[in-house]
């Protein structure tokens with residue numbers, strides 16, 4: 001059954017906590033609910049909103065916000081090596097990670113404590129601490145609003161890349177994700193290469209999924225503001241991918257600059273946007289109701305009462321400062337509406 005709300009305030013439905021309204025919200029349970037919506041009232045302008053952790057509303061949304069509410073988790077297949085699960089879009093991401101870790105399964109532990117819904121995870125291929133959603137996703141089921149049918153894409157067909165997927169490209173404005181399938185492994189596969197992860201895990205004993213989850217939660221808790229306390233959408237910008245020559249030139253001037261190799265692209269290097277912003281002196285900078293977080297410069301925060309426009313103005317200013325100092329353009333990771 002679908003539920004419809006008209007002229008609704010979105011402040012409780014976005015982690016930035018900005019107070020904008022939408023013409024209509026439709027909550028759906030099944031693919032049939034979406035089919036009915038598109039058959040009966042073919043909305044011209046619509047947007048799928050999951051838990052609202054990666055969307056910034058900057059004005060009245062004169063369209064239909066479509067939100068999944070089904071969240072069942074089903075084990076599809078089990079073997080000595082793996083467990084395959086199908087999880088509906090509205091399931092909380094971190095509850096899924098906790099479920100996997102409690103069973104001693106491997107693959108999701110590094111992705112602990114990311115504020116997200118399951119349906120949003122493949123869209124921007126959420127990632128942290130050397131892991132990405134694409135490493136555990138086997139398939140994505142979605143409703144195709146042009147062909148009016150349910151389709152299923154394999155991992156390869158999702159064209160996953162750093163914070164990218166087919167759902168942000170060819171299928172943008174066309175697909176509504178219904179469920180995601182994951183393969184979790186029984187054999188140990190600790191992934192401890194990123195930053196302080198190994199140190200934090202060793203302080204807790206063996207590299208088990210539970211200890212890795214605890215370690216990651218501790219690291220995140222120290223750096224990233226809890227959106228329930230301070231409005232934010234995690235990293236506001238993507239880490240920029242630049243030509244290797246650009247990175248080499250910057251490294252001559254800033255030898256301590258962090259950078260990462262880009263798998264499958266030897267000519268490019270990924271820079272740390274948080275470091276670039278930090279170097280401009282903006283970390284902890286506040287302008288009225290918005291600011292740059294004081295422990296992770298990649299996160300913009302709403303101290304209370306900010307509008308989406310206030311956040312955008314701050315984001316523009318941050319981009320200008322980074323470009324002026326390093327000649328590097330930042331682009332937002334957050335969806336701006």
Ligand code: EPU
Pocket residue numbers: 127128129130194195223224233234235236237238239258272273274275278283295296297298333
């Ligand atoms: N850094 C600074 N100052 C800062 C922030 C970072 O100098 O204020 C430096 C760090 O010292 C480190 C480097 O920049 O050398 C990278 O920082 P960090 O490890 O904190 O990660 P990040 O690249 O800033 C990315 C993801 C995060 C994810 C972390 C950990 C993106 C856009 N962000 O951030 O994801 O949690 O790695 O894996 O890729 C998110 O997407 O919302 C998110 C929080």
